[in-house]
Amino acid sequence: MIELITQPWSWWFSGAMIAAIMFFLLFFGQSFGFSSNLRTICAAAGLGKTNKFFDFNWKSQIWNLVFLVGAILGGFLTKQFLSTDAPVQIAQSTIEDLSKLGFAAPESLQPAELFGLEAMFSLKGFMILAFGGLMVGFGSRYAGGCTSGHAISGLSDLQIPSLIAVMGFFAGGLIMTFLIMPLIF
Amino acid sequence: MKFIKFLLLGIVFGIVMTKSEAVSWFRIQEMFRFQAFHMYGIIGTAVTLGVTGVALIKKFKIRDYHGNPIVFSPKDRSVSRYLLGGSIFGLGWALSGACPGPMVVNVGYGYWAMAIVFFFALVGTYLYGVLKSKLPH
Numbered sequence: 001m002i003e004l005i006t007q008p009w010s011w012w013f014s015g016a017m018i019a020a021i022m023f024f025l026l027f028f029g030q031s032f033g034f035s036s037n038l039r040t041i042c043a044a045a046g047l048g049k050t051n052k053f054f055d056f057n058w059k060s061q062i063w064n065l066v067f068l069v070g071a072i073l074g075g076f077l078t079k080q081f082l083s084t085d086a087p088v089q090i091a092q093s094t095i096e097d098l099s100k101l102g103f104a105a106p107e108s109l110q111p112a113e114l115f116g117l118e119a120m121f122s123l124k125g126f127m128i129l130a131f132g133g134l135m136v137g138f139g140s141r142y143a144g145g146c147t148s149g150h151a152i153s154g155l156s157d158l159q160i161p162s163l164i165a166v167m168g169f170f171a172g173g174l175i176m177t178f179l180i181m182p183l184i185f
Numbered sequence: 186m187k188f189i190k191f192l193l194l195g196i197v198f199g200i201v202m203t204k205s206e207a208v209s210w211f212r213i214q215e216m217f218r219f220q221a222f223h224m225y226g227i228i229g230t231a232v233t234l235g236v237t238g239v240a241l242i243k244k245f246k247i248r249d250y251h252g253n254p255i256v257f258s259p260k261d262r263s264v265s266r267y268l269l270g271g272s273i274f275g276l277g278w279a280l281s282g283a284c285p286g287p288m289v290v291n292v293g294y295g296y297w298a299m300a301i302v303f304f305f306a307l308v309g310t311y312l313y314g315v316l317k318s319k320l321p322h
Contacts, residue, residue: 014205015230053314074199075293132281133302137309139274156235168271176279
């Protein structure tokens with residue numbers, strides 16, 4: 001049983017669990033959309049005084065901040081109790097493609113070349129992390145949602161705007177993967 | 186106490202995202218290179234069940250636990266904001282290998298570098314607020 005939990009979970013079980021989380025949030029009178037938290041945190045930090053986009057009743061969104069805290073705890077609990085920290089079993093073709101960009105085969109969940117302490121404190125490494133975050137934050141609010149809000153919640157409701165946003169996610173992702181990353185790494 | 190259910194759902198979310206490896210930069214790269222079914226399987230399963238469930242909620246007018254109807258508000262009609270905003274999001278998603286949820290899950294897992302990514306996601310959100318009126322929507 002423990003072995004079943006500590007090994008990586010199947011795509012179908014994980015997908016079903018994500019749908020279940022969405023339905024529980026709907027049942028509790030809310031909706032599944034994680035990037036709203038970014039705006040809420042800006043508002044809670046008092047940025048509504050200088051910009052009206054952040055001037056709203058952020059306290060109505062505390063439930064989502066609590067969800068965020070839970071997500072951090074979930075990552076922590078998995079690391080402590082439910083993980084073997086085994087290398088991610090990605091496709092051989094991906095390993096080969098990434099090695100051309102200078103990435104070693106997976107040794108754990110994330111590449112040390114991007115998320116290790118050495119990378120984090122190098123200028124280039126820091127810039128990559130910063131720009132990545134900047135684009136995710138800017139883009140998700142511009143598009144009005146992220147993977148949870150558009151790809152899961154929006155598509156489940158057959159919303160055309162969400163379909164367009166998801167097409168955008170992939171357009172940007174493919175440009176980064178095939179055109180920009182070979183220039184950076 | 187009314188928030189405890191959201192804390193529990195968040196914990197489950199964090200565990201599922203980590204155990205499915207959807208929080209891994211490697212998995213996101215594998216997805217954008219179309220070299221495995223894994224991520225498509227996760228998102229596809231969630232959306233298939235999601236579409237079915239949402240249709241059932243609408244058909245049977247299911248209410249939430251407060252007794253209020255569960256309503257789905259249509260998003261504003263536009264192409265440019267979703268395509269442009271989505272593309273910028275996608276650039277960042279492929280580079281950092283994380284959307285906002287997985288960022289904080291990674292921090293919990295012990296990848297402190299993701300805290301930098303998350304901080305700049307906040308900066309990016311603020312930047313959007315500043316530039317909002319000048320952008321095509």
